[in-house]
Amino acid sequence: MRLVTAQEMGAMDQKASKEYGIPSVVLMENAGLKVADLVSALFDNLTRRTIIIVAGKGNNGGDGFVVARHLLNRGAEVQVFLAAEPEKIKGDALINLNIWRKMGQKVLPLLKSNDTNLFRLSLMKADLVVDALYGTGFTGTVRDQMVSVIEAINASGKPVVAIDIPSGLEADTGKANGPCIIANHTVTFALPKLGLVLPTATKYVGELHVADISIPAAVTTGSTEDKKKITNSSKKEGYTAAESEITSGFRYLITDRLVRDWWPRRTGDEHKGNFGRVLVIAGSRGMSGAAVMTAQAAARSGAGLVTLGVPAGIHDIAETKLTEVMTFPLPQNERGALSSAALDEIMDRASNSDVLALGPGLGTGDETAELVKEILLKLKIPCVLDADGLNVLAGKTDIFKAVQPELVLTPHPGEMARLTGRNTDQIQNDRLGIAAAKAAQWGAVVVLKGAGTVVASPDNTLFINNTGNPGMAAGGSGDVLTGIISGFIAQGMSALHAAAAGVYLHGQAGDIAARDKGLAGLLAGDLLEQLPTVLKIME
Ligand SMILES: NC(=O)C1=CN([C@@H]2O[C@H](COP(=O)(O)OP(=O)(O)OC[C@H]3O[C@@H](n4cnc5c(N)ncnc54)[C@H](O)[C@@H]3O)[C@@H](O)[C@H]2O)[C@H](O)CC1
Numbered sequence: 001m002r003l004v005t006a007q008e009m010g011a012m013d014q015k016a017s018k019e020y021g022i023p024s025v026v027l028m029e030n031a032g033l034k035v036a037d038l039v040s041a042l043f044d045n046l047t048r049r050t051i052i053i054v055a056g057k058g059n060n061g062g063d064g065f066v067v068a069r070h071l072l073n074r075g076a077e078v079q080v081f082l083a084a085e086p087e088k089i090k091g092d093a094l095i096n097l098n099i100w101r102k103m104g105q106k107v108l109p110l111l112k113s114n115d116t117n118l119f120r121l122s123l124m125k126a127d128l129v130v131d132a133l134y135g136t137g138f139t140g141t142v143r144d145q146m147v148s149v150i151e152a153i154n155a156s157g158k159p160v161v162a163i164d165i166p167s168g169l170e171a172d173t174g175k176a177n178g179p180c181i182i183a184n185h186t187v188t189f190a191l192p193k194l195g196l197v198l199p200t201a202t203k204y205v206g207e208l209h210v211a212d213i214s215i216p217a218a219v220t221t222g223s224t225e226d227k228k229k230i231t232n233s234s235k236k237e238g239y240t241a242a243e244s245e246i247t248s249g250f251r252y253l254i255t256d257r258l259v260r261d262w263w264p265r266r267t268g269d270e271h272k273g274n275f276g277r278v279l280v281i282a283g284s285r286g287m288s289g290a291a292v293m294t295a296q297a298a299a300r301s302g303a304g305l306v307t308l309g310v311p312a313g314i315h316d317i318a319e320t321k322l323t324e325v326m327t328f329p330l331p332q333n334e335r336g337a338l339s340s341a342a343l344d345e346i347m348d349r350a351s352n353s354d355v356l357a358l359g360p361g362l363g364t365g366d367e368t369a370e371l372v373k374e375i376l377l378k379l380k381i382p383c384v385l386d387a388d389g390l391n392v393l394a395g396k397t398d399i400f401k402a403v404q405p406e407l408v409l410t411p412h413p414g415e416m417a418r419l420t421g422r423n424t425d426q427i428q429n430d431r432l433g434i435a436a437a438k439a440a441q442w443g444a445v446v447v448l449k450g451a452g453t454v455v456a457s458p459d460n461t462l463f464i465n466n467t468g469n470p471g472m473a474a475g476g477s478g479d480v481l482t483g484i485i486s487g488f489i490a491q492g493m494s495a496l497h498a499a500a501a502g503v504y505l506h507g508q509a510g511d512i513a514a515r516d517k518g519l520a521g522l523l524a525g526d527l528l529e530q531l532p533t534v535l536k537i538m539e
């Protein structure tokens, strides 16, 4: 599902009104109606319910007046509090405020501190609060009286439905710089705002609902194709156009539908060769686990054939731990890491494989760095480069651009910091920007792991993931992801789609595992166990 900034959403509103002639007050009516529908669905019977609408001075408030009207018509007791001077209300919001007044309904002031005291009393008797204070027009920090209004709502313990954005959250960054509404549900319009799906926003957004308010699909997908093409894609397996249209340069939330769209079709008469061959080059003395995990994950991801090459010293260990995966020993140095003499056999094996997973547990000696560089420059098949495979190239990232086949880099924030010469805080402060910039600079798909993993492509398309949980920070979790992405590439997915689908399903496996095992006790092996379950759902 496409993600938009406040500015992009405003441009779509404009286009819907100017180019398609949909009056903006119709969009407001649709928006309000969808929120009213959700509120109605939360109660078996509205007639004995008291709903409070807290309206701001902009169009978010305007939506609130529409919600008030519909809920009143459906028999609810509705109290509208206006957190703005009435004379400041204009445009579509004023149209709906006037309708509310012509229905003989009151608007209670919510501007001064004694207003807030009255408001607190009303809150105690309310069954639900609709947050119509601020939407995409909000920037910065909640100020003055609104601080105590938002704190009163949050303290009331009443269920809250936020219109478009929980008030106090910035649409583009998902950051709450000050007090912010903690909503049970957020009904956002047309497309999710980028900030709503970022990890900092989760606690404020509650359950996110994306409501169609009749902005034409050609506008929301932003595709420059003619409308016919949009119609065709929307016919595809019942997808809405917005789902199956991926336009480069845009940002997307990774959803079930997208992953299903990318899923390699199995006709049923294939043999294991069709499901691709993964070559894993990983491990070193004391680091056999990373190699085994990566290979097992590749096997469990559905790849036809997985072969693991490890330094001779840990070959027996790998051999005993693995059954479905073939293993072979490689020349090693005195430290038990791969030696440069391993290059020829690795390239030979790679020539009979569809994808190379390189790096987990390799170690970070100079010889390893040299070997990784040699492999990458000679490689003819796509490569997923992870962990020590990344660490050894810190300061040598210009090599990425020189790699011929598709390259997927899967750094966690610390590895990204080493690769870019910044510190982890700087990475975490601009995850989307850095991932996008480096993907373009390195000509590679960059998977910047962490809460809200970002998958960036060289053509500036971004996929945001919101599956997964903190329990997955356990060691080995990254090895499993590397194996999954490699397995998907082996089965025919593009590097970008394999990375985005891999991140999504890896997170889902983690969520299922956490449901059974909690967060602290979660091990990477638990993710492996759940992989078949999530793949089965996808199939
Ligand atoms: N997306 C759509 O198709 C539709 C969206 N609608 C709704 O319109 C709002 C956006 O309305 P807008 O008038 O631009 O602003 P807001 O109502 O979000 O904000 C109100 C007002 O608040 C002021 N403001 C901004 N920051 C602060 C701050 N830190 N402190 C105090 N006040 C602040 C600013 O001046 C704004 O004017 C969108 O979210 C939807 O709910 C349409 O109704 C339907 C179509």
Ligand SMILES: [K+]
Pocket (backbone or CB within 6 Å): 060, 131, 132, 133, 134, 135, 162, 163, 164, 165, 166, 167
């Ligand atoms: K709001």
